[in-house]
Each structure stands twice: as structure tokens, then as C-alpha cells.
Amino acid sequence: xxxxxxTFMKRILTILGIVSVVGVLAVGGNLASAxxxxxxxxxxxxxxxxxxxxxxxxxxxxxxxxxERRERVLSVVRQRFDFKEMAKRSLAGQWQKxxxxxxxxxxxxxxxxxxxxxxxxxxxxxxxxxxxxxQEVKDDRAxxxxxxxxxxKEIPIIYRLQxxxxxxxxxxxxxxxxxxxxxxxxxxNQILGKEDFPALVKRLEEKLVSMPDDGSASGL
Amino acid sequence: xxxNFLLIGILFFPLLAGVPGHAEESTEIGSGEAxxxxxxxxxxxxxxxxxxxxxxxxxxxAWIDPLEPVNRALFTFNDRVYLWVVRPVVTTYSAIVPxxxxxxxxxxxxxxxVPIRLVNNVLQGKFVNSGVELGRFVxxxxxxxxxxxxxxxxYLNLLPSKEDFGQTLGVYGIGDRIYLFWxxxxxxxxxxxxxxxGDYFLNPLSCLAVADWHSALGAKxxxxxxxxxxxxxxxxxxxxxxxDFYVAVRDGYLQLRQHEIAR
Numbered sequence: 001x002x003x004x005x006x007t008f009m010k011r012i013l014t015i016l017g018i019v020s021v022v023g024v025l026a027v028g029g030n031l032a033s034a035x036x037x038x039x040x041x042x043x044x045x046x047x048x049x050x051x052x053x054x055x056x057x058x059x060x061x062x063x064x065x066x067x068e069r070r071e072r073v074l075s076v077v078r079q080r081f082d083f084k085e086m087a088k089r090s091l092a093g094q095w096q097k098x099x100x101x102x103x104x105x106x107x108x109x110x111x112x113x114x115x116x117x118x119x120x121x122x123x124x125x126x127x128x129x130x131x132x133x134x135q136e137v138k139d140d141r142a143x144x145x146x147x148x149x150x151x152x153k154e155i156p157i158i159y160r161l162q163x164x165x166x167x168x169x170x171x172x173x174x175x176x177x178x179x180x181x182x183x184x185x186x187x188x189n190q191i192l193g194k195e196d197f198p199a200l201v202k203r204l205e206e207k208l209v210s211m212p213d214d215g216s217a218s219g220l
Numbered sequence: 221x222x223x224n225f226l227l228i229g230i231l232f233f234p235l236l237a238g239v240p241g242h243a244e245e246s247t248e249i250g251s252g253e254a255x256x257x258x259x260x261x262x263x264x265x266x267x268x269x270x271x272x273x274x275x276x277x278x279x280x281x282a283w284i285d286p287l288e289p290v291n292r293a294l295f296t297f298n299d300r301v302y303l304w305v306v307r308p309v310v311t312t313y314s315a316i317v318p319x320x321x322x323x324x325x326x327x328x329x330x331x332x333x334v335p336i337r338l339v340n341n342v343l344q345g346k347f348v349n350s351g352v353e354l355g356r357f358v359x360x361x362x363x364x365x366x367x368x369x370x371x372x373x374x375y376l377n378l379l380p381s382k383e384d385f386g387q388t389l390g391v392y393g394i395g396d397r398i399y400l401f402w403x404x405x406x407x408x409x410x411x412x413x414x415x416x417x418g419d420y421f422l423n424p425l426s427c428l429a430v431a432d433w434h435s436a437l438g439a440k441x442x443x444x445x446x447x448x449x450x451x452x453x454x455x456x457x458x459x460x461x462x463x464d465f466y467v468a469v470r471d472g473y474l475q476l477r478q479h480e481i482a483r
Contacts, residue, residue, distance in 0.1 A: 142264070152373070177476050
């Protein structure tokens with residue numbers, strides 16, 4: 001009688017085990033397909049978390065590893081940010097007037113500046129929290145709301161994205177209501193109001209040289 | 221003036237108590253995040269300028285910034301003051317005082333300035349946020365040890381909602397036509413400068429200034445130094461990243477204010 005009871009329990013446990021494994025697989029499969037699929041928030045989250053993981057990895061913290069860490073962070077960033085689209089939007093009306101070669105040169109310079117800017121911003125990362133709040137999708141456009149918590153203060157950061165095939169690519173970042181692309185555009189417009197396009201390109205070249213390489217713009 | 225504002229405040233508070241349903245909803249998300257939700261929808265739409273074929277137009281800047289040469293001179297002045305005076309002081313201060321303590325100081329000042337946020341929330345008809353501000357003040361002044369800590373944020377997710385008189389004037393439909401750059405105070409507009417006047421009467425430090433302006437100036441400077449110490453290096457980064465730093469700051473300020481007024 002006792003033995004029968006034990007066998008019965010074992011059988012029940014086996015069935016439960018199988019059910020839960022199947023359940024986990026099903027849920028896991030769902031999650032996997034969600035992150036591969038069309039969710040902009042998930043894609044942004046994966047990229048941001050990858051960057052944070054690289055920045056906090058003890059093995060990459062040594063000064064000698066800085067270059068390697070920077071390259072690995074940038075390879076994640078390049079997959080998520082559409083620098084060409086950012087350059088195009090920052091130039092706005094001027095973009096149409098430029099030749100293909102001019103555009104290419106501008107995108108190349110601007111991308112390098114954006115990369116340096118990004119590295120300069122994230123390299124000081126320590127233990128700040130990033131919350132992923134919500135997404136809004138309309139056709140091939142999306143907005144992902146995140147909150148960056150630093151020194152016990154919430155800073156809202158909004159990513160504006162465009163869908164390219166199965167990927168959502170960032171074309172603007174809005175920090176506390178200030179759009180990065182809009183800010184660049186105002187600056188470029190002001191410069192182009194007084195100078196010609198080659199002069200603007202020259203400014204970009206100079207900026208690239210003068211921007212600190214080590215991400216410590218403050219020198220502090 | 222102060223008396224009038226207080227009167228308005230007292231008149232409105234019974235109304236605040238009468239909206240528990242909304243308050244619950246808002247505290248659930250946190251007032252700060254609710255704000256983002258509202259403003260973000262517009263970011264889904266394309267900015268018409270981004271796709272236009274029009275040539276860049278320098279007119280809008282002349283329209284918003286007729287005093288550009290004067291502003292630029294004052295901007296350079298402030299830049300020097302920051303680099304030569306403020307930054308060394310702030311750097312020394314942040315080396316001596318630990319971050320946690322500086323956050324406490326910031327919290328205490330934030331708690332002290334509650335009348336500014338409270339009254340302007342009421343004036344803009346944001347009664348839920350007004351209630352949140354009042355609740356924050358009560359909790360943080362008591363449980364938060366005179367505002368040094370922020371248990372309202374930490375445990376109840378009650379976030380402060382920055383509102384000032386300049387924003388209130390903006391909500392009332394007064395546009396920011398003329399950009400002004402003030403020595404020491406930094407970027408502003410004609411409207412926001414008027415707003416500073418209004419906020420002056422709601423600032424507890426102003427009462428102190430009447431009695432002892434040395435202490436009030438000391439407290440205000442202390443607040444500035446402390447606040448700057450929590451974003452040390454930020455200014456230098458912005459400067460290094462921009463192509464025309466003056467324009468970058470002006471556009472950043474105007475965008476920020478537009479966002480604060482629209483939300």
C-alpha cells in the first residue's frame with residue numbers, strides 16, 4: 001500500500017515535470033521569437049543591456065582594455081543607430097542639395113563624431129539604472145520611452161526609431177525633451193546661414209580632431 | 221503677493237482631496253513617467269523640417285534672438301566665470317563631500333522650494349501633481365528628516381513635477397519671443413525672466429533675504445554649487461560635442477522649456 005502510494009506520487013511528479021518542461025520551452029520559444037521579431041522596445045533593451053554588460057565587465061575594465069571595450073561597445077551601437085539617417089535629418093533641407101560624394105563624406109564625419117560623443121557619454125557609466133517603460137508604434141515608426149536614473153534622479157530618454165527590414169533603428173534621441181537631431185540641425189542651420197557647405201565640413205573635421213579620445217571631455 | 225498665492229492654494233486644496241481615483245492612477249505610473257507618455261506621441265510624428273526641401277533659414281534665429289551679439293558676449297562671460305571660479309569650487313566641494321551627502325543637500329533644497337512647484341501646479345490646473353507635491357512635502361519633511369531624504373520618491377514613487385512661473389505664463393499662452401542670456405543666471409527668455417520675478421516671491425530664501433541677504437545669497441550659492449556638483453563634467457562634454465556651443469545651449473534651453481510647458 002505504502003509502496004503503491006510512492007509509485008503513484010513518482011508518476012505524478014514525472015507528469016508534472018514533463019508538463020513544466022514543455023511549458024518552459026513554449027514560453028521560452030515565445031520570448032525568443034519576440035526578441036527576434038518586431039518589438040522595438042525589446043530591441044532597444046537588448047542593445048542597451050549589451051552595452052551596460054560590456055561597460056561593467058570586470059575583464060574589460062583595465063586601462064589597457066579600453067580600446068577593445070570601446071570597439072565592442074561601438075559594434076553594438078552601430079547595429080542599433082542609423083547614423084546616416086541622423087546625418088540626413090540634421091542637415092534637413094541641405095541634404096537634397098548635396099551631391100552623393102558630399103553626402104557620403106558628411107555621413108562619415110558625422111558618424112565618427114556621434115560615435116565619439118556616445119563613448120564619451122557612456123564610459124563614465126557606473127551603477128545607474130535604466131528603466132524601459134513603453135513603446136508606441138505607428139507603421140514603420142516607433143518611440144521607446146526609457147528612464148535613466150542617476151544620483152537618485154529620473155532622466156527621461158526617448159528613442160525615435162524607424163523600421164528597416166526586421167530591425168528597428170534609432171534616428172533620434174530625446175533627452176529631457178531635447179532632441180539631439182533637432183539640436184544639431186539648429187546648429188548646422190545657423191552655421192550655414194553665414195558659411196557655405198565646405199566650411200561646415202571643415203568644422204566637422206576640426207571637431208573630430210579636437211574631441212577628446214578618452215571620453216573624458218572634462219579632463220576631470 | 222505671497223498672501224494672494226497662499227489664498228489661491230488654500231482655496232484649491234479641498235479640490236485636491238476629491239480626486240482619489242486620478243491620484244491613484246498617476247502615482248501608479250509616477251507623475252514623471254506620465255509626463256513622458258503624453259509628450260512622446262508627438263515624437264512619433266515626423267518633424268516637417270526634417271523632410272522638407274527648403275533651404276535652411278536663418279530667419280527664425282534672428283526672430284527668437286534679436287540680441288544675439290549681446291547674448292554671445294554674456295555667454296562668453298559666464299563661460300569664463302564657470303571655468304575660472306565655479307568649476308574649481310565645485311570640483312573641490314565634490315572631492316570633499318560624498319555623493320550621498322550632496323544628494324541629501326539637493327533633496328533639502330528641493331523640499332524647501334516646494335511652494336514654487338505647488339503654486340505653479342495649481343495655477344496650471346494640475347491638481348493631481350499639486351497633491352503629489354503637497355504629499356511629498358509632508359512625507360519628506362517628517363519621515364525624510366526635514367527633507368534630507370526622499371522617501372516619497374523611493375517608497376511611494378511620488379516624483380516631483382518641476383513647474384515654475386515662466387512655465388505657467390507659457391501655459392497661459394505667452395510665447396517666448398526674445399531669448400535672453402543673463403550673467404550668472406544663464407539662458408532665459410523675456411517670459412521666463414518675468415517668471416523668475418514671480419518665483420522670487422514663492423521662494424523661502426526670499427524671506428530670508430529680507431532679513432539677512434548675506435545668508436540668503438550664501439544659501440543660494442551653496443545650492444548652485446551643490447546642484448552643479450551632481451552633474452560635474454556635463455558642461456564640458458556639451459561644449460566638446462557642439463559645433464556652435466552658444467547655439468547648442470540656446471536651442472537646448474528653448475526645446476526644454478517647450479517640452480516643460482507642453483507636458
